[in-house]
Amino acid sequence: MHVHRSERLWLFFGVVMLAVFLGVITTAAIVDGFVPPSRVQTIDPTRVAQTPPFDHPGLRKIAERTYEAYYVARIFSFTPATIEVPAGSRVTFYVTSADVEHGFSIPETGVNTMVTPGWVSSVAHTFNTPGTYLLICNEYCGSGHQLMAAKVVVE
Amino acid sequence: METATGSALVQGDETLALSRAGGNLLALTHIYTATLVLGIGALFGMLQGFSRAGLITMPAAFDYYRMLTAHGVLMALVFTTFFITGLFTYSVYETIPRVRSLTLGWIGYCTMLVGTVMTTVVILSGSATVLYTFYAPLKASPFFYFGATILILGTWCVAFDCLANVVWFKRTNPAQRIPLPAFIAATTLIMWLIATLGVVAEMGLLIPWSLGWTPGIDVSLSRMLFWYFGHPLVYFWIMAAYLIWYTLVPTAYKGKIFSDALTRVAFISLLLLSTPVGLHHQYLDPGISAGWKWMHSVTTYGVVIPSLMTAFAIFASFEIAAQRAGRRGFLGTVRWLPWGNPVFAGPALGMILFIFGGFGGIVNNSYSMDVLVHNTMWIVGHFHITVGGPVALTFIGASYGLIPALSGRNLFAPRLALIQEYVWFVGMAIMSTAMHWAGLLGSPRRTSDVSYFGAQGAATWHPEMLWAAFGGTLVAISVLLFIIVATGTYVMNKPAAVRPTYAFASTDEDAMETPPALDRLGTWAIIALAVAVLAYAGPLTQQLQAHAYLAPGMRTW
Numbered sequence A: 001m002h003v004h005r006s007e008r009l010w011l012f013f014g015v016v017m018l019a020v021f022l023g024v025i026t027t028a029a030i031v032d033g034f035v036p037p038s039r040v041q042t043i044d045p046t047r048v049a050q051t052p053p054f055d056h057p058g059l060r061k062i063a064e065r066t067y068e069a070y071y072v073a074r075i076f077s078f079t080p081a082t083i084e085v086p087a088g089s090r091v092t093f094y095v096t097s098a099d100v101e102h103g104f105s106i107p108e109t110g111v112n113t114m115v116t117p118g119w120v121s122s123v124a125h126t127f128n129t130p131g132t133y134l135l136i137c138n139e140y141c142g143s144g145h146q147l148m149a150a151k152v153v154v155e
Numbered sequence B: 001m002e003t004a005t006g007s008a009l010v011q012g013d014e015t016l017a018l019s020r021a022g023g024n025l026l027a028l029t030h031i032y033t034a035t036l037v038l039g040i041g042a043l044f045g046m047l048q049g050f051s052r053a054g055l056i057t058m059p060a061a062f063d064y065y066r067m068l069t070a071h072g073v074l075m076a077l078v079f080t081t082f083f084i085t086g087l088f089t090y091s092v093y094e095t096i097p098r099v100r101s102l103t104l105g106w107i108g109y110c111t112m113l114v115g116t117v118m119t120t121v122v123i124l125s126g127s128a129t130v131l132y133t134f135y136a137p138l139k140a141s142p143f144f145y146f147g148a149t150i151l152i153l154g155t156w157c158v159a160f161d162c163l164a165n166v167v168w169f170k171r172t173n174p175a176q177r178i179p180l181p182a183f184i185a186a187t188t189l190i191m192w193l194i195a196t197l198g199v200v201a202e203m204g205l206l207i208p209w210s211l212g213w214t215p216g217i218d219v220s221l222s223r224m225l226f227w228y229f230g231h232p233l234v235y236f237w238i239m240a241a242y243l244i245w246y247t248l249v250p251t252a253y254k255g256k257i258f259s260d261a262l263t264r265v266a267f268i269s270l271l272l273l274s275t276p277v278g279l280h281h282q283y284l285d286p287g288i289s290a291g292w293k294w295m296h297s298v299t300t301y302g303v304v305i306p307s308l309m310t311a312f313a314i315f316a317s318f319e320i321a322a323q324r325a326g327r328r329g330f331l332g333t334v335r336w337l338p339w340g341n342p343v344f345a346g347p348a349l350g351m352i353l354f355i356f357g358g359f360g361g362i363v364n365n366s367y368s369m370d371v372l373v374h375n376t377m378w379i380v381g382h383f384h385i386t387v388g389g390p391v392a393l394t395f396i397g398a399s400y401g402l403i404p405a406l407s408g409r410n411l412f413a414p415r416l417a418l419i420q421e422y423v424w425f426v427g428m429a430i431m432s433t434a435m436h437w438a439g440l441l442g443s444p445r446r447t448s449d450v451s452y453f454g455a456q457g458a459a460t461w462h463p464e465m466l467w468a469a470f471g472g473t474l475v476a477i478s479v480l481l482f483i484i485v486a487t488g489t490y491v492m493n494k495p496a497a498v499r500p501t502y503a504f505a506s507t508d509e510d511a512m513e514t515p516p517a518l519d520r521l522g523t524w525a526i527i528a529l530a531v532a533v534l535a536y537a538g539p540l541t542q543q544l545q546a547h548a549y550l551a552p553g554m555r556t557w
Helices: A005-031 A045-050 B013-052 B064-095 B103-125 B142-172 B180-210 B219-252 B260-273 B290-301 B304-324 B329-336 B342-364 B377-384 B387-407 B414-440 B457-491 B521-545
Strands: A058-063 A066-074 A077-079 A082-085 A089-097 A102-105 A112-115 A121-127 A131-136 A149-154
Touching (some): A005 B304, A045 A089, A058 A082, A066 A102, A077 A149, A082 A089, A089 A102, A089 A112, A102 A131, A112 A121, A131 B457, B013 B064, B013 B103, B013 B387, B013 B457, B064 B103, B064 B142, B064 B219, B064 B387, B103 B142, B180 B219, B180 B260, B180 B521, B219 B260, B219 B304, B219 B342, B219 B521, B260 B304, B260 B521, B290 B521, B304 B329, B304 B342, B342 B377, B342 B387, B342 B414, B377 B387, B377 B414, B377 B457, B387 B457, B414 B457
Parallel strands (some): A066 A089, A082 A149
Antiparallel strands (some): A058 A066, A066 A077, A089 A121, A131 A149
16 A cells, blocks of 8 residues: 655654644643542432531631632532632632532633532642632533532632 | 446346435435424524523523523434435445345434434423433433434434445455445444444433433443443544545545545544544543543544544645646645535535634643633534534535435525535634633533623623624524525426536546455454443443442433
8 A cells, every 4th residue: 555755744743743742741640740630439419418528518728728628519509609718728629419410610720620420529729819719510400500600719 | 436337236227227216315315304404403503692692581481401402412413413324325325336225224214303303302392401412310301312212223224224235245346345435434334333332322221210210320321421422423423524525525626536545544543543532521520530531532632643644635636636737836726626616615614614623622632721621612612613614514515416416406596505605614713713712711611691690700701702693693594595505406496407416536546556454344343343342441340340329310400
């Protein structure tokens, strides 16, 4: 089978480009920890309200400017509805759903994860800029999906 | 194709002519069904654009999400599928002339139609507002799942009919290569059969659960089965568009297929690379380790190779034909191409949009970058500049060739057909650009109203949504013109004295002999299945070992 010289060159360029892309992604994953949220932890979706720590959702201070925030997503709201942290805080979010599939996203930050009933999702972010951040459900969950939002206040 | 018209194949000219006329009617029925479905889908799409821009509010009796479900199902699952089954029926019947039974073909069409009608009625009645991804535990009426399954089973009948013809050809002509269009249809249909196993398995979980026979559903398992099917679905559209680009578009400029062998290599690669990719839709899912996601990002990038081969072959075919006509250089080639012929202009405009669709796709697959765009309007922009751009424009341009050739009537108002394609191109470019931009600003997809009680950030998304509604209106007008031309061809025009043709191009005479191994479709099918098993053995085992809790069903709309 004959392959034209310029096509060989074109495909060589393509393979090199792919190798560079994959190299960048893999290096970022291993060196800087840029991996998508992939927590593997199950929870009974029918007993979320009785299962610690989701029986008392809310913000926990772990150390100076280090927080953990436990959220329950339920049609059509998040609990807690508002959290407040000082600027420069690193917040690790733990979210689970008590009913259907939801999303958990803070636009213009890297906070974005699916919330699947039966599983605990986790994602962390350092909030350096003060302001009121909108936290939204970004997966269709029913007729009131467009109302499902909460706030993260950074002071 | 020279190989297919050998006199050994002709079994009595009159019966053959009758059989061919019957086959034409079957293919035409598929294509025209797709045309009408596109019309309904586009109307819903335009209303969605108005809703998102805050120009109208859909009434509670026919709400935004119900309309969105109908739009997604009709466009992604019904319009594309009917066009492709029609195109493949044409490709196989035309290049393998024989006296054949049309029974299985018609059973396939009728089954698809029954499934479509059932699904659409259930959606419009409001008992299946689950969007086209039908993520459990949103629980639709069982008839929604039945209808979708019946639609898929109908496509299997069409696939078996096409494949039976290819097998017959190979048995009758062991020394010959399968005609290229039939080969492309066959590889794509084998891919489709392997991919749809996933969604049929998912239906095996959803149907008993929706009937109340099982108490709950393993949500993440059903998601994995869906996306095992969901991305190959995309390649199903793309491979059909590539069939047109490789084998039908060159006829419009009296060109040749660049290389028979390399075309086959590209489609075998697509067959093998189509299934091990689904996890890139689940990058942000809990319960799947990052390592499996990384593995699928590598295999998803693999599709760049057959895509680059295709880009090369298409542009080489343009350039060689232009050189034969005495034109030189990039601009000389571009200016020489028949931009005034709707059969060429649609696919060619689609190719331009596909360049940007490809760029966006690389971002989406970028494992870490996906976090910034996942479930935002960026994704909506991406699939409108891919399936709504190159795929739909190619299918429309091909319809302007297929409908006259299959009905024996000249195209009605060819000038209007041409205007229609350029209006679509401009409208889709505006709409998709606005959607991409809104997504980068964080605007979520699948949401009827994104004002969020006047939140600060949300206000920045609004101007983009106005642009999207404007572009969407242009596309909807364009669809109306398409339906006028397609219907006018049949209703206004009488059968032409000289039957219009839409012929497959032949291979460039300089091309080398094709290796016979490429024609061993059975072997390639087994390898493709093995690749799918390898890609999913790990993540699927992880799901099953987790013994995930079952979620009860819920109707939240």
